[in-house]
Each structure stands twice: as structure tokens, then as C-alpha cells.
Amino acid sequence: MTLVSLTPTAADRWSIRRGNTTLFRELPLGPAIKLAREIARDEHLRRGHDTCVEMPGVGGPISLAQYVKSPLDATNVASGESVAI
Template sequence: MIIYTLKPSMEGQWNICRSGFCLFSGLRLGPAITLAREVARDEHARSGRSVCVEMPGLGSAIRLAHYDRCAMAAVADAV
């Protein structure tokens, strides 16, 4: 599974990271979530792999999006 992670920066902004590398930085939370979901959806469409977007929570990570091969096939079949 590919995981995109939203991480807070020291300045109070948010960064989008994958595998420990920062892809986008200095974003407000709303636009960061939107962009991370778009990037994850595109990654899933291109690779067919499971992809999710997470951000830190109080006790554990909060999953903001999850694109799974089975879920996308079910959506395509319903349309």
C-alpha cells in the first residue's frame, strides 16, 4: 500500500509526504487534504495499487482517503 501523509510543519502549515519525502509544503489544512486526495487518486488510477491518505491523530493516524482496487472496480460496475 502507498501512503501519503499530511504532516504539520513548525510554521503551522501542512506538508504532504510519501515514503519520508516531502512532496508539497506550506499548505493550509483544507487545500492540503484536497491535494493529497487528488494525488492519491491519480497514483491509484495510474498504478492500480492501493493508496491512502493519512494525517496524525491523538492516538493513531486518521485515514482521510483510501483507494483500493476492489472499491474502484465496484464503483465502475455500479455506473
């Protein structure tokens, strides 16, 4: 599974990382979450890898999105999104 993570930086800003690589720095939280989800969805669609987006929380990591293959068929399904059958 590919992990896209948000990490806090100074002054209420956030960085987006994929694995050990920093992709973007010093973003406000809202745009950082939106961009991290887009990156994870794109990674999933292009490469077929399961991906997730996480950020640190008080009790441990908070999962913001997961993109995994559906066990029912070969279509890709993102958690929280509806699929027409």
C-alpha cells in the same frame, strides 16, 4: 500500499509526503487534504496501487481516504465514493 501523509509544520501549515519524499510544503490544512487525496487517487489510477491518505491525530493516525481495488471485480473503487452497477 502507497501512503500519502500530511505532516504538521510551523504556524498551522502542513506538508504532503509520499513515503519519505516531501511533495509539497507549507499548505493550509484544507487545501493540503484536497491535494493529498488527488495525489493518492492519481497514484491509484495510474499505477493500480492501493493508496491511502493519513494525517496524525491525538489517538493515532486518521485515515482521510483509501483507494483500493474492488474485490468484486477489476474496477477501482475509492472508499466513500459510490459506484454505478
